[in-house]
Amino acid sequence: MEITIGMKGEAATQVEREDTALEVGSGSLLVYATPCMVALMEGAACEAIAEALPEEKTSVGTELNISHISATPVGLEVRAEAEVIAVDGSIITFRVEAFDEKGKIGEGTHKRAVITAQRFLDKTYGKL
Numbered sequence: 223m224e225i226t227i228g229m230k231g232e233a234a235t236q237v238e239r240e241d242t243a244l245e246v247g248s249g250s251l252l253v254y255a256t257p258c259m260v261a262l263m264e265g266a267a268c269e270a271i272a273e274a275l276p277e278e279k280t281s282v283g284t285e286l287n288i289s290h291i292s293a294t295p296v297g298l299e300v301r302a303e304a305e306v307i308a309v310d311g312s313i314i315t316f317r318v319e320a321f322d323e324k325g326k327i328g329e330g331t332h333k334r335a336v337i338t339a340q341r342f343l344d345k346t347y348g349k350l
Contacts, residue, residue: 223273223274224274225274225275225336226274226306226309227306227307227308227309228305228306229270229305229306230304230305230306231265231267231268231269231271231303231304232269232301232302232304233262233263233265233266233269233301233302234262234299234300234302235299235300236297236298236299236300237254237258237295237296237297237298237299237300237322238296239296241254241255241296242255242296243255243256251293252296253293253294253295254293254294254295254296254298254322254327256290256328259288259290259300259302259320259327259328260286260288262300262301262302262320263302263304263318263319263320263328263330264283264332264334265302266304267281267304267314267316267318267332269304270304270305270306270316271314271336275336278338278339278340279336279337279338279339280336280337280339280342281314281335281337282335282337282342283332284313284333284335285331285332285333286330286331286332287331287332288328288329288330288331288332289330290327290328291327291328292322292324292325292326292327292328294322294327298322298323298324299322299323300320300321300322300327301320301321302318302319302320302321302328303318303319303320303321304316304317304318304332305317307331312335312337313333313334313335313336314333314334314336315331315332315333316332316333316334317329317330318330318331
């Protein structure tokens with residue numbers, strides 16, 4: 223299967239205390255942390271292309287341009303959606319959005335590179 227424009231993925235979770243800015247160290251309030259929202263968006267992007275990747279391939283995040291536009295309290299469900307909007311060789315660009323039960327909380331673009339997993343790990347751990 224080939225990665226094509228229009229492929230979509232989704233990820234969802236319920237906001238727990240450990241997902242808050244206070245707990246992850248990205249702020250001082252008990253509200254859904256931006257790093258957690260970004261991780262959810264990346265998960266949705268991974269889901270969008272998962273079926274198109276051969277077993278030895280995976281993708282790694284390379285770029286984010288994200289706005290966190292509304293705070294979410296502990297207890298609400300959050301959902302991220304990703305859609306492939308460009309394919310340039312091994313670089314895949316996604317439009318990403320996140321929502322809580324009251325509306326949109328984040329949006330932006332995200333790029334991932336398709337890589338050979340073992341070669342990537344060998345190179346990375348060669349740094350040790």
